[in-house]
Amino acid sequence: MSSIVTLTLNPALDISLHVDAVVPNHKIRTDPPRYDPGGGGLNVSRVCRRLGEPTTTVAPVGGPPGQRMLSLLTADKSPDGTADNARIVAIQGDTRQSVTVLGRQSGDEYRFVLPGPTLSPGEIAACLAEVLSAAESCRCLVISGSMPHGVEDDFIEGLVGRLSDCRVIVDTSGSALRAALTSGAYLVKPSARELGSLVEGDLITEADVTLAAHEIMAWANIEVLVVSIGAGGAIAVTPEQTFRLRAPTVQVRSAVGAGDSMVAGIAVGLHRGLDLPRAVALGIASGTAAVLTDGTELCHASDVERLLPLVHMN
Ligand SMILES: Nc1ncnc2c1ncn2[C@@H]1O[C@H](COP(=O)(O)OP(=O)(O)OP(=O)(O)O)[C@@H](O)[C@H]1O
Ligand SMILES: [Mg+2]
Numbered sequence: 001m002s003s004i005v006t007l008t009l010n011p012a013l014d015i016s017l018h019v020d021a022v023v024p025n026h027k028i029r030t031d032p033p034r035y036d037p038g039g040g041g042l043n044v045s046r047v048c049r050r051l052g053e054p055t056t057t058v059a060p061v062g063g064p065p066g067q068r069m070l071s072l073l074t075a076d077k078s079p080d081g082t083a084d085n086a087r088i089v090a091i092q093g094d095t096r097q098s099v100t101v102l103g104r105q106s107g108d109e110y111r112f113v114l115p116g117p118t119l120s121p122g123e124i125a126a127c128l129a130e131v132l133s134a135a136e137s138c139r140c141l142v143i144s145g146s147m148p149h150g151v152e153d154d155f156i157e158g159l160v161g162r163l164s165d166c167r168v169i170v171d172t173s174g175s176a177l178r179a180a181l182t183s184g185a186y187l188v189k190p191s192a193r194e195l196g197s198l199v200e201g202d203l204i205t206e207a208d209v210t211l212a213a214h215e216i217m218a219w220a221n222i223e224v225l226v227v228s229i230g231a232g233g234a235i236a237v238t239p240e241q242t243f244r245l246r247a248p249t250v251q252v253r254s255a256v257g258a259g260d261s262m263v264a265g266i267a268v269g270l271h272r273g274l275d276l277p278r279a280v281a282l283g284i285a286s287g288t289a290a291v292l293t294d295g296t297e298l299c300h301a302s303d304v305e306r307l308l309p310l311v312h313m314n
Contacts, residue, residue: 004048004055004267005138007131008041009155010116010148012096013065013072016295021105030101036296037073038098040145040171040260043298045084046076047257047264047286050301053271054078056085056138058131060148062117063094087134089126093117096148100256100295109254109295118149128159135166142267143180144171144260153179160184167270171263173197181216187224189263195227206232206244213237226280228262230255233284233311236276243277247284248310252291261299262287281311 014037017030037046045057061070070088077083096116102109119127135141141163143156153175160168160183167186170177173194180188181198196203199212206229213227217237226236233247265286269279285308289299 003138004045004053004140004142004271005131005134006041006045006048006055006057006142006144007127008039008057008059008145009119009127009143009151010096010146011037011039011042011059011061011066011069012098012113012116013069014038014098014100014296016100016102018102018104020103022101022103022108022110034295035068035072037069037076038296039096040263041142042069042073043257043260044142044144044171044264044267046073047261047290047298048268049078049082049084050298051264051268051282051286051304052301053268054082054084056087056134058087058089058127058134060089060091060117060119060123060127061095062091065097066091066095069095087130089123089130091117091119091123093119102254102295109256111256116146116148119151121150124151124155128155131159132162135163138166140167140169140267140271142169142171142263143185144169144263146173147176151176156180156185157183169263169267169270171259181220181222181225183221185222187226187266188220188222189226189228189259189266191259192227192229206235210235210237210242210244214242224276226266226283228259228284228287230258234262234280236280238276243280243313245277245281245284246312246314247288248307250288250292250307253293254295254297255291256296257293257298258287258290261290265304277313281313282308284311
């Protein structure tokens with residue numbers, strides 16, 4: 001039984017392509033594609049394992065893309081042979097695919113996210129039953145990624161209400177993010193961009209972000225709001241404290257997976273009994289480590305270890 005469980009309701013088969021340049025109206029030859037299992041919670045699971053905490057990962061899986069994603073997930077083992085414990089709910093529709101194209105000349109990344117399947121009420125109920133069973137004696141459940149069609153915004157609140165002694169961490173977007181903020185979850189991690197979609201006016205400075213985070217905590221029903229601000233690190237707000245942690249300055253290769261790596265670092269930190277600032281610092285080191293790697297490649301534990309002492313509070 002893993003102590004960290006992740007739920008990915010809209011997982012994906014990630015396809016990464018390298019090209020010389022993206023030019024219109026021409027055939028663009030690509031290098032051989034790289035395939036990875038993707039979607040918020042699956043990435044969180046893979047990073048937790050790299051940081052030394054194998055997880056149980058719950059996800060609906062369907063069609064040939066889903067089977068490919070699943071075989072990549074189960075083949076992704078740590079050097080000691082540990083893989084994540086995958087608890088799969090078979091669904092009728094095809095698992096989503098997502099395509100990242102990296103232009104070598106410009107260094108620009110283009111990300112195409114195909115629409116995912118619509119889950120039926122029976123499939124949603126099966127996902128709920130599976131995650132409740134997986135989370136029975138776990139201490140931390142991470143719900144991450146977008147919500148598929150068919151899943152109502154109150155899904156997270158309903159799930160949180162049926163768990164006891166389990167800290168729930170949520171990283172999602174759009175109307176599901178707004179709903180997560182009143183769900184009774186322990187911690188919600190929007191990016192500053194996502195936070196901006198919840199308040200009036202633009203969030204330009206860090207003071208704007210802090211003000212917006214306080215405004216949201218005034219009506220939210222969660223214990224911790226961690227707003228990630230890319231290269232700036234993060235601002236965390238609880239009813240008792242507000243703190244700001246700066247990310248180390250690094251050479252960015254790809255920001256894909258930074259948020260998922262950050263959430264994994266926070267979950268691992270809390271699971272290991274670190275206090276909140278130290279857990280968020282581990283999250284920032286993991287997020288920053290993820291930007292050092294190409295495309296969909298996730299962070300390396302050695303980079304996280306090296307960067308952690310460079311995360312500063314102020
Ligand atoms: N350019 C960067 N330099 C250093 N660290 C970074 C950089 N970009 C991201 N990070 C790290 O990754 C964390 C998460 O990044 P970010 O705030 O962009 O969230 P995100 O979830 O990836 O964003 P979104 O979901 O809006 O795409 C940051 O808090 C930071 O630790
Ligand atoms: Mg994100």
